[in-house]
Amino acid sequence: MTEELRTTLHRIADSAPPVPVGDDLWQRGRAARRRGQAFAVAAVLALVVSVGGIATLTATSDREARTASSEVVEGGAIPRNIVDISDDLAVTTDLAVGLGSAAFISRFGDPVVITATDGLPHRLALPGWDQTPTALAMSNDGRTIAYQDGSAESGTYLTLVDLETGRSVRAFSDDSQRLQLSELSWSPDGRWLAWIATTQDGLQALLGRVQSSDGRPRQVRVPSDAASVAVADDGSALVGLATGGLLMAEPGRGAVSVFSGPGVEAGAFSPDGRHVALRTSATKSSYTWDTDAGELLEHAFPADTLEAVELRPLGWLDDRLQVLLAQDLRGSAGELVVTTPEVGETSTWRRSVGYVAPEIANSVSLAVDLIPDLDGTSSQLLTHDFAGPRRDSSWIIGLGVAAAIGVLLALRWLWRHHAR
Amino acid sequence: MITGDEAGFDAFVAGRSAALSRTAYLLTGDHHLAQDLVQAALLQAAKHWGRIHTSPEAYVRRAMYHQNISWWRRRKVAESPLSFHDGAAAAPDTDLRLTLDQALARLTPKQRTVLVLRFYEDLTEVETARALGISAGTVKSTSRQALARLRALAPELAELIGADA
Numbered sequence: 013m014t015e016e017l018r019t020t021l022h023r024i025a026d027s028a029p030p031v032p033v034g035d036d037l038w039q040r041g042r043a044a045r046r047r048g049q050a051f052a053v054a055a056v057l058a059l060v061v062s063v064g065g066i067a068t069l070t071a072t073s074d075r076e077a078r079t080a081s082s083e084v085v086e087g088g089a090i091p092r093n094i095v096d097i098s099d100d101l102a103v104t105t106d107l108a109v110g111l112g113s114a115a116f117i118s119r120f121g122d123p124v125v126i127t128a129t130d131g132l133p134h135r136l137a138l139p140g141w142d143q144t145p146t147a148l149a150m151s152n153d154g155r156t157i158a159y160q161d162g163s164a165e166s167g168t169y170l171t172l173v174d175l176e177t178g179r180s181v182r183a184f185s186d187d188s189q190r191l192q193l194s195e196l197s198w199s200p201d202g203r204w205l206a207w208i209a210t211t212q213d214g215l216q217a218l219l220g221r222v223q224s225s226d227g228r229p230r231q232v233r234v235p236s237d238a239a240s241v242a243v244a245d246d247g248s249a250l251v252g253l254a255t256g257g258l259l260m261a262e263p264g265r266g267a268v269s270v271f272s273g274p275g276v277e278a279g280a281f282s283p284d285g286r287h288v289a290l291r292t293s294a295t296k297s298s299y300t301w302d303t304d305a306g307e308l309l310e311h312a313f314p315a316d317t318l319e320a321v322e323l324r325p326l327g328w329l330d331d332r333l334q335v336l337l338a339q340d341l342r343g344s345a346g347e348l349v350v351t352t353p354e355v356g357e358t359s360t361w362r363r364s365v366g367y368v369a370p371e372i373a374n375s376v377s378l379a380v381d382l383i384p385d386l387d388g389t390s391s392q393l394l395t396h397d398f399a400g401p402r403r404d405s406s407w408i409i410g411l412g413v414a415a416a417i418g419v420l421l422a423l424r425w426l427w428r429h430h431a432r
Numbered sequence: 433m434i435t436g437d438e439a440g441f442d443a444f445v446a447g448r449s450a451a452l453s454r455t456a457y458l459l460t461g462d463h464h465l466a467q468d469l470v471q472a473a474l475l476q477a478a479k480h481w482g483r484i485h486t487s488p489e490a491y492v493r494r495a496m497y498h499q500n501i502s503w504w505r506r507r508k509v510a511e512s513p514l515s516f517h518d519g520a521a522a523a524p525d526t527d528l529r530l531t532l533d534q535a536l537a538r539l540t541p542k543q544r545t546v547l548v549l550r551f552y553e554d555l556t557e558v559e560t561a562r563a564l565g566i567s568a569g570t571v572k573s574t575s576r577q578a579l580a581r582l583r584a585l586a587p588e589l590a591e592l593i594g595a596d597a
Contacts, residue, residue, distance in 0.1 A: 014551060016592050021458060021552040023529050024536075028457035030450045031467035033474060037445065038438050041478020048479075099479070117565055119498045120476070120491065142487075146562070194558050194568055210568075214556035237557075239569035254557070254572040277569050293573045322570070343501065343542050371498060374566040 048100040088113055088128025088154065088382050089396035095369040097124055097133045104134040108178030113382055115150035115157050117375040123148050123159060124372075125175065128382055131398030139163060139180060140171065147207065149196035152327050154379025156224070158183065158205055160193040168193070168209060172224060183222050184229040191218070198377075199243045200283040200328060206243035208234070208251070219251055219261055232266050234259060240277040242325075244285040250301065252277025252291065258301060270306060279325030280334065287353055289325030289334040296320055298336055300353035309353040314361055318349075324373075327380030333360060335380050339373050346373035350386075350394065360386065366395040437481055444488050445474060452492060458548045459500045461537040469496050490563075497549075497564060501541045528592055535586040543578035550575055 034040070090113045097118050113128040123136045140163025148159045155176060161169040168191040170184035183205060191209035198205055203225060209218045217238040222229040238259075240252035247263035256274030259267035276299050277291040287309075288301040296319070297312040321338040324346075328334050332352055339346040346368035352359040365383075368376050383394050449470065456466035473495040477488050484491040536544055549560040550571070557575075561568040579593050 017532075018551045018554070020529055020532050020592060021548070024533050025454035025458050025552060027529070028454055028463065028466065031453040031456065031463070031470050033445055033449045034471060037471070037474050038441050038478050041475050041481070044475065045479045099476070103483075119494075120480070121494060192558055192562060194561055210558045212556075212559075214558045237568075237572070239567055239572070252569065254569040277567070291567070291569065293570065294577075342540060370501075372565075374564070374570070 045100075084129050085131075085396055085398075086129070088379075089131075089398075090114065090128075090366060090378055090380075090382050090394075091126060091131045092366045092393075092395040092397040093369075093399065094126065094366065094372070094376060096371045097122070097135055101133065101135045103137045105137045106178060107136060107138070107173050107175065107180070109134045109136070109175055111379070112150055112154040112157065112175050113379050115148055115377050116372040117146075117148055119371040123157075125150070125157060128154050128379065131396065136173075138171075138173065140169065147193040147196040148375060148377070149198055149205075150377040150379055151198045151202040152200055152379060153202055153381045156202065158196055158198070160196075166190050170196075170205070170207065170220075170222070170229075172205075181227075183224060183227060184220060193220075194239070195241050197241050197243055197278075197280070199245045199247070200281060201245045203245065204243045204247050206241045206249045208238050208241050210236070210238075219249055219267060221247055221249060221263070223247065230264060232261060234261075234267050240279070240291055242278040242281050242288050244281040245283065246285055248281075248285065248303075250278040250281070250288045250303075258290075260303070270303075271301065271308065273308075276301075276308070279323075280327050282328045282331050282334070284331045286331070287328075287334075289328065289336065289353075290323075291325065292323045294320045294341060295323065298323055298334075298349075298351055298353075300334070302353070311351055311354055311359065311361065317361075317363060318347075323349075326376070326378045329380060329383050329385065333386065335365070335378065335383065337368060337373060337376070338363075339370070343370050345370050346376075348395070350383075362390075362394075437485065440485055441478055441481055441488075444477075448489060448492075449474075452496070455493065455548065455553065456496055456500075458536070458552055459496060459541075459545060461533065461544075465500075469500055472499055494563060497545050501545065528589065531586050531588060532582075532592065535582050535589060538585055539578055539581060543574055543581065546571055546574045547578050 088111050094114050109125055109127050111128040112125045114126045116124050118124050123138050123141055125134050125136055138159055140161035142162035146160040148157060150157050157173050159171060161171040168186040169182060171180050172183050173180050191211060193207045193209050195208040203223055205222050205224060207220045209220055215236055217234050217236045218231045219234045219241060220229055220231040221243060234251050235253055237254040238251050239254040241249055243249045249261045251259040251267055257269060258271040260270045261267035275292055279289040279291045281288050286304055290299045290301055292299055297310045300309040302309055318338055319340060321340050324337045326335045326337055333350055336349045337346045338349050347363060348366040350362045350365050452470050453466060456469040460466045460469055473492045476495050477484060477492050546560060549555045549563060557568045557571045560571045582589055582593055
């Protein structure tokens with residue numbers, strides 16, 4: 013069947029004439045790069061000069077007004093809007109960027125960390141990062157990221173980076189074969205890291221676990237369609253199969269089937285290890301696996317809220333509340349939802365907690381420990397709007413932007429005038 | 433003066449643009465859009481050549497996949513809602529190639545991209561997931577949904593894609 017589909021697709025593709033490619037692509041690309049760099053420098057200068065000047069003028073009446081770029085949140089926070097980086101963001105070679113709030117792989121395959129206190133993105137120059145997308149995951153406390161290190165031609169390596177010191181350590185090495193780490197998952201306390209490793213032909217899969225403190229990895233064979241993994245604080249792992257079904261693997265043991273049925277995959281363990289928030293596709297409910305009772309719990313979305321969505325758990329706030337990323341089936345922006353495993357008298361369901369751009373929604377991981385405890389009100393903000401002013405200083409920003417535009421136009425005019 | 437980087441870029445374009453064109457056509461279903469897609473991806477590659485010159489093809493292909501989905505999002509406001517197309521489409525042309533071409537045009541870009549990567553580029557589910565930055569499970573479910581949709585759109589393709597694939 014697939015062979016006929018493959019053949020027909022090739023016939024369609026072969027019938028398409030080759031598209032002409034411009035001779036000047038290289039020059040245009042390099043010119044665009046130079047323009048981007050020059051524009052970035054000019055924009056920074058213009059903003060610094062204009063905003064700084066206006067701030068000085070208004071210092072007596074509003075001296076504490078600050079713009080988003082200089083805002084610092086004590087202790088850190090998750091940004092309310094997590095967006096992809098711009099093409100021209102400079103690469104950061106010093107990996108000691110500080111506590112992180114989110115990590116993701118940009119649309120062009122770059123590893124990115126957003127720092128927790130200022131909400132700024134950093135395009136990291138991770139040693140051995142393969143430009144094609146590889147696994148990247150941030151621990152719940154935002155202190156460490158883990159990624160597949162492809163620095164050697166063959167072999168499989170997993171590296172941890174301490175974002176506060178910038179120090180890298182190898183958490184796992186296998187010089188014998190090149191595996192693809194398709195999933196990386198931290199335990200809630202950040203002591204365990206689990207992964208699904210698949211051979212290049214996709215015929216074999218391994219569940220790997222390592223305790224970050226002792227560095228002794230363990231791998232056990234799992235079915236080849238293992239597609240997701242969650243790990244608990246005691247090292248127990250739940251594996252989800254793409255064809256449906258969940259497997260549980262106690263530390264040091266093989267995986268045994270605990271649930272058969274399509275539509276759910278492993279997501280994230282609760283801190284007490286009792287529950288696992290599950291990934292789902294095209295559902296109007298969230299699902300949680302109760303490891304004690306061995307049963308599936310359902311929390312239907314409230315009426316008139318979300319349509320059928322793909323849900324990806326990003327972690328738990330405590331033993332009761334899970335953070336889910338909901339994305340509709342058309343691939344629009346992801347929406348952060350905080351909810352409980354089941355509907356009940358004390359259950360919670362809060363949407364619009366934050367948003368994640370569609371390009372990065374599949375790879376984003378969050379430092380969920382930065383989300384504050386719920387205070388019981390519906391107006392409490394669980395994420396921080398780094399883009400917004402802290403006080404009503406919109407008129408200053410407006411003037412600053414206007415001045416910046418003026419300076420940029422003047423620079424552009426000078427540039428063109430000079431070019432003639 | 434032609435630099436080493438420029439020569440490397442030119443060699444890459446000369447060697448791979450035909451293959452990239454074919455993939456771009458399958459992704460977009462339109463010659464003009466395919467041309468735009470290839471040009472845009474190669475322009476990005478030229479811009480970042482210093483960083484990606486060791487594995488430019490993976491970068492360019494990923495740029496094409498994501499650019500196509502991004503363009504589709506901007507275009508979709510002018511398109512008919514998907515539900516409008518859910519009934520079986522009339523397919524007067526009996527040639528399976530044309531029928532498949534027309535049916536592919538009615539898939540979402542994500543579904544179409546997954547099918548192209550799985551059945552044209554011959555990538556495994558894991559490789560497809562890696563290329564698109566999604567989980568292998570999502571690849572599998574998207575592929576299943578896409579094939580089911582093709583069957584609904586063009587029942588005459590059942591033999592080609594199977595009854596319950």
